[in-house]
Amino acid sequence: MSRNTAEMQQVFDEADCIYTEGQVSEAMDRLAGEITATIGDQDPLILCIMNGGLVVAGQLLPRLAFPLQLDYAQLSRYRGNTTGGELEWKVHPQTRLSGRTVLIVDDILDEGDTLAALTEACQTEGAERVWTLALVEKHHDRKSQPGFEADFIGLQTPDRYLFGYGMDYQGYWRNAPGIYAVRGL
Ligand SMILES: O=P(O)(O)OC[C@H]1O[C@H](OP(=O)(O)OP(=O)(O)O)[C@H](O)[C@@H]1O
Ligand SMILES: Nc1nc2[nH]cnc2c(=O)[nH]1
Secondary structure, three states: OOHHHHHHHHHHHHOEEEEOHHHHHHHHHHHHHHHHHHHOOOOOEEEEEEOOHHHHHHHHHHHOOOOOEEEEEEEEOOOOOOOOOOOEEEEOOOOOOOOOEEEEEEEEEOOOHHHHHHHHHHHHOOOOEEEEEEEEEEOOOOOOOOOOOOOEEEEEEOOOOEEEOOEOEOOEOOOOOOEEEOOOO
16 A cells, blocks of 8 residues: 555545535535526536536536536646645636626635636626536635625535545545545644
8 A cells, every 4th residue: 555545544534524425415406406497598508617626517417407518627726735825727618608607616615716716707708697606615704705605505614624525635535425624624
């Protein structure tokens, strides 16, 4: 067993489970219903934010039984650290956004910089309406734009460093089948 494997297994074993797979699945079902009712007839473009939004988008899309298109953007602020820094654009969406209803899908709304920046970027590109979804919202008073909220939120979490369902700890455990908080963080 490599050193990383052993260390990361220990991180998982010692973590606190905040939401189980079943609880996340219920939240996904609820989100899918809300999205369908809100934009199901609007030919939306789903914009998955890589890397964190991958698992959420992957589990959400099969729950949406209406015509939609998918694209992705990649931007990163944490780069494997547990505190955010400068927002770095890595990949811009390739689809023309002009006149589109866009739904941005991400794993977490923490301080809110990432979703807010992407919303603004989509508006600048001419999107008619930009909706935002985060599987989890972290509860604290450090929001970068206090008025900014996601339109669709799956679950609220305490102010801990989280992994699972797309969220990583040092690049690992995006695959964890639940939402976990790292011990001591
Ligand atoms: O609300 P904020 O404080 O801006 O943080 C939320 C963002 O942080 C994570 O991305 P990260 O920069 O870690 O990149 P990743 O998606 O590749 O993990 C997460 O996927 C969100 O996009
Ligand atoms: N993995 C992970 N990414 C984040 N980005 C912002 N907050 C978090 C968090 O708690 N966990």
